[in-house]
Amino acid sequence: MNQSPQPRPPRGVFRGHENPIRPPEDSELTHVGLGTPCGEYWRRFWFPVAMTQEVTDLPLRIRILGEDLVLFRDGSGRYGLLHMHCSHRNTSLEFGLIEERGISCCYHGWHYDIDGTILATPGDPESGVREHVRHGTYPVIEYEGLVFAYMGPSAEMPQFPVFDTFELPGGDLVPYSISMPCNWLQVAENTTDPIHVAFLHSRKRDIHFADTWGDVRLIQWFEGEWKMNVAASLRLGDMVWVAIQEIVYPANGSVTYLWEDGTEEKYFTRLGLSKWSVPIDDTHCMVIGWRHFGDIDVRRMGRREMIGKQSLDFPGQTGTEPYSERQRDPNDFEATVGQGPISSHAAENLVVHDTGVAMLRRRLREGIRAVQSGEHVSMPGQDGSTPYCYAQSTVLPISPKPGRDDDQMLLEIGKAVYDTVASGDAYSEPERTEKIRDALRELPQDLRFSGSGTRAH
Ligand code: FES
Ligand SMILES: [Fe+2]
Known part of the structure; x- marks a missing residue:
């Protein structure tokens, strides 16, 4: 009698049964109902x-x-x-x-x-x-x-903070609002994680924004009193592009111009988006804020007629595309909602490029515990002054230097741009913006980056 060959299982060690089930969420950071620690923290802003x-x-x-x-x-x-x-x-x-x-x-x-x-x-x-x-x-x-x-x-009740970026000269704010079926924190964390830009938005499927976005950038994170900044530095030939994003705790993100490709010299250009990820409840949130138009949209890529309720003028933010399309070309919506209704932090394995995620969680936990113990939470603009946002793009003409580690130099340039922007805190607008731009224009002649040993005039 003929016998068909016995089906064989694939080789390998398969651990589905041994690995623990998905551990529960971190409720201290994610639950927002009345009387919960995080809920009371949110109720201070x-x-x-x-x-x-x-x-x-x-x-x-x-x-x-x-x-x-x-x-x-x-x-x-x-x-x-x-x-x-x-x-x-x-x-x-x-x-x-x-x-x-x-x-x-x-x-x-x-x-x-x-x-x-x-x-x-x-x-x-x-x-x-x-x-x-x-x-x-x-x-x-x-x-x-x-x-x-x-x-x-x-x-x-705190003062209502009006950031410089809410009232930029030549600016034009167009409101939008998108609901997402997931916890607010995983949406907020997305802004602290610029490495995803190279993979989710470029290498993995379609190029979502500019075609220089597929190169992995060098990332630095900076902690402020009531905010954190993420600087991403990228070498493009003889140019160095430093993009800085910002999160004001708990969840106000400022994002630079969306179609910037970093190839042309520029100094301290500002935002494409100001947004909040506001909790609807523990398992839903609303991304609400403004798309920035006006002077910033130099490529004229924005489509203001598309912006509003559950709608933006760039893809992948609303989950409204057909499911199979979202599977073939996933975007921010899929990456964040895909973590589940409330992401299980205990099931993650964070790596070095998740430093910003860990920083945001640590700072939120500190704020949550401060409210719990009746302490004051640090907030922007409480002395009546204009709080300054550091989010910006600068593209500097700085070539690679023979014999010098270019990655190390990019990190030093990223830090120098951040420090220059932060030094603007000493001034009022519009003087602040002029001072920052003037100082950034000087950076390519800085002895650290010129490689010439002499200061150019
Ligand atoms: S007035 Fe009676 S239920 Fe509102
Ligand atoms: Fe993204």
């Missing part, structure tokens, strides 16, 4: 919760930090951000009627002012309930097409 264009003649139901809320603009133009459930019998105020002053509930007409004062209980006008019930509300600031909220204790 101003952050955007919606785009102005989403606020219409109807109440907008939103979920932020695990809380259900309604946002509206009343007849006198004031914004209200109220706990969603009516203080009478919990009907949702998303079905409420916007009044000249505040909003009233559809069910029995309880009428709320934007600060939670109950103005009327029309079914029981004599009731004293108005005197002892106050509805939960949060203060709101509308700024450049975004609605920002502060959801913490009233006594701790």
Whole structure:
């Protein structure tokens, strides 16, 4: 009788059964509900919760930090951000009627002012309930097409920080908002990890931005008081491109011009994106912020008509492309959401180029624990001054030097650019920008980088 050959398993050591199951998430860094350590930390900052264009003649139901809320603009133009459930019998105020002053509930007409004062209980006008019930509300600031909220204790409310990058001369901010089905932290971490640019955005599939992005850059991370910066330096022939990105804790990222290719000399050009990854709840977040237009968009690649709710003018950010396309050409959305609803840090194996990820987590944990123990959290602009963002691109004409380790020189140039930008803190705008640009123009003549031994004039 003929016997077919016995199927053989492949050679190798297969450890699926022996390796532990995915360990649970780090709840201290990821859970944001009311009363959780990270949730209380987040509730010490101003952050955007919606785009102005989403606020219409109807109440907008939103979920932020695990809380259900309604946002509206009343007849006198004031914004209200109220706990969603009516203080009478919990009907949702998303079905409420916007009044000249505040909003009233559809069910029995309880009428709320934007600060939670109950103005009327029309079914029981004599009731004293108005005197002892106050509805939960949060203060709101509308700024450049975004609605920002502060959801913490009233006594701790910080100043609203207006960075230099929010008001750049020749700038033009276009708001957008994208929801993502994953924890906020993995989205925030993406900005601290510029190595992914070479792989996810270039080498692995299609080139997503500029064709010089496939070269692996030399990365340095710098810690500030309330922020961190990531400098990526790249040699392109006789030019050195230093791009610096920024994260203001907990999750405000500033990203340089998206289509920069680093081939032409330039000094201290600024942003393509300012964005926050705001927790909707533990397993969802919203990337909300601005695309920058105006002078920065020198290649005229931006498409402002594409920017808005769940839409950006470059691919791979929204998860809306067909699944098979996203499998064939994954992008930031797939890389971050693909880590799971809440990434398990204990299942990771961090390497040297994850230094920024580890730094961000450490600094967040310090902030979270500071709030827990009643300490002050360092924040930008609390003395009333303009906080400065360091995110920028500079491309310097500095050739490789014979006999000199070029990687080492790139790191020194990256540090010199960072230090030059940071030295601008001593000045006010517009003098600061001029001083930084002048000092950066001097760098190619710096003895450390000129290789000539003499200073050029
Ligand atoms: S449930 Fe809102 S007024 Fe009764
Ligand atoms: Fe990316």
